[in-house]
Amino acid sequence: MKRSVKIGLIAGTLMCLVGAVGIAPTLYFKLTNRGTVSAQQAFPTPKVTKTPASTPAKPVISGHPNSISFPSVDINNVPVVNGYYNAKTETWNLGLSTAQWGVMTPEPNDNSGNTYIYGHYRPAVFAYLHHIAIGAQAYITTDNGYTFTYTLEQEITVNPSDTDLFNYQGPPILTVQTCTGTWFQNRQLFIFKFDSVTKTS
Amino acid sequence: MYGSVLGASTTVTGATTAAVLPDTGGYRPLFIVALSVAVFGVITLTISGVSAFKQARSKA
Numbered sequence: 001m002k003r004s005v006k007i008g009l010i011a012g013t014l015m016c017l018v019g020a021v022g023i024a025p026t027l028y029f030k031l032t033n034r035g036t037v038s039a040q041q042a043f044p045t046p047k048v049t050k051t052p053a054s055t056p057a058k059p060v061i062s063g064h065p066n067s068i069s070f071p072s073v074d075i076n077n078v079p080v081v082n083g084y085y086n087a088k089t090e091t092w093n094l095g096l097s098t099a100q101w102g103v104m105t106p107e108p109n110d111n112s113g114n115t116y117i118y119g120h121y122r123p124a125v126f127a128y129l130h131h132i133a134i135g136a137q138a139y140i141t142t143d144n145g146y147t148f149t150y151t152l153e154q155e156i157t158v159n160p161s162d163t164d165l166f167n168y169q170g171p172p173i174l175t176v177q178t179c180t181g182t183w184f185q186n187r188q189l190f191i192f193k194f195d196s197v198t199k200t201s
Numbered sequence: 202m203y204g205s206v207l208g209a210s211t212t213v214t215g216a217t218t219a220a221v222l223p224d225t226g227g228y229r230p231l232f233i234v235a236l237s238v239a240v241f242g243v244i245t246l247t248i249s250g251v252s253a254f255k256q257a258r259s260k261a
Contacts, residue, residue, distance in 0.1 A: 001253055001256055001257075002252070002256060004252075005249050005252045005253045005256065006249075007249075008245055008246075008248060008249030008252070009246065009249040009250065009253065011242075011245055011249075012242045012243070012244075012245035012246030012247075012248075012249055012250075013242070013246060014242070015238050015239065015241055015242025015245060015246075016239055016242035016243060016246060017242075018235070018238050018239075018242070019235050019236065019237075019238040019239020019240070019241075019242055020235075020239055021235070022231060022232070022234065022235020022236075022238065022239070023232060023235045023236055023239060026229060026231070026232040026235075030224060033221045033224075083223070085218065085219040085223075087219075087220070090220055090221050091223075091224075092219075092223035092224075094223055094224075094225065100223075102219075104218040104219070118222070118223050118225055119225060120225050120226070120227050121225055121226055121227035122227040122228065126225070127227060158222070160221045160222050160224070161220070161221055161222075162222070163218075163219055163220065163221070163222060165222075166218045166219060177222060177223070177225060178225045179224065179225040179226040179227070182231065183226075183229070183231065183232070184224070184225070184226025184227065184229060187222045187225070
C-alpha cells in the first residue's frame with residue numbers, strides 16, 4: 001500500500017474519531033435535556049403574606065408583548081412572538097431573530113405572575129444578555145401602547161428540566177431565558193422585578 | 202431576598218406547564234467544527250479506502 005494511502009487512512013480515521021467525540025456532548029445534552037448545573041439555585045419565591053381586607057381593587061394594566069429591550073447591553077426592540085410548548089416532542093418554538101413569550105405565563109402586567117420570555121443565544125436576539133448587570137433595566141412594549149419597565153434583580157443558571165419558574169405566583173416579575181454552557185446545555189434565567197408601566201402611544 | 206423586594210400579598214401554588222425549558226442555544230460553534238472534522242474524515246477515509254482497494258486489486 002502506498003504511503004499516501006496509509007496516511008489518508010490514518011488521518012481519516014483520526015478525524016472521524018475527533019469529530020465523533022466533538023459531536024457527542026451536544027447530541028447527548030440535546031437529546032436528554034440534561035444540564036451540568038450541580039449546585040442549582042432555586043427559582044425565587046416571594047414571601048407569603050395576607051392581603052389586608054380593606055385593600056381597594058385597582059384596575060390591572062396588561063398587554064400582549066410586542067418587543068423587548070435591554071439598553072444597557074445594546075439589545076433594542078427585539079420582536080416578541082408567541083412561544084408554545086409541544087408536550088409530545090417536549091420542544092418549544094424558537095425564532096432565529098425573535099424572542100418568544102411563553103403563552104402559558106401571564107402577559108406583562110402590573111398585578112401578578114411571572115412573565116416568561118425566551119430567545120436564542122444569537123447576536124440578533126440574546127447573545128449579549130449575559131453582560132447585563134444587576135440593577136439594569138428591561139423594557140417591554142405591548143400591542144395596546146404600554147411600556148413596562150423592569151429592573152434586574154437576580155440571575156440564575158438551571159438545568160433544562162428545572163421548570164420551577166412556571167410555579168411562581170406573586171407580584172409581577174419578568175423572567176428572560178437564554179442558554180449557557182460550552183454546549184449550551186444549561187439555561188440562564190434573568191429575573192426582573194416590575195417597576196412601572198407608562199402609556200407611550 | 203426576593204420576597205423582601207417584591208413584598209405584597211402572595212400564595213405559592215401552581216402547576217408545571219412544561220416538562221423542560223426551551224433549548225435556546227445559538228450557533229453551537231464547537232458542534233459545527235466537530236461535524237466538519239467528522240465529515241472531512243469520512244471523505245478522506247473513503248478516498249483512501251478506495252485507493253487502497255484499487256491498489257490491492259491491481260496487485261492481485
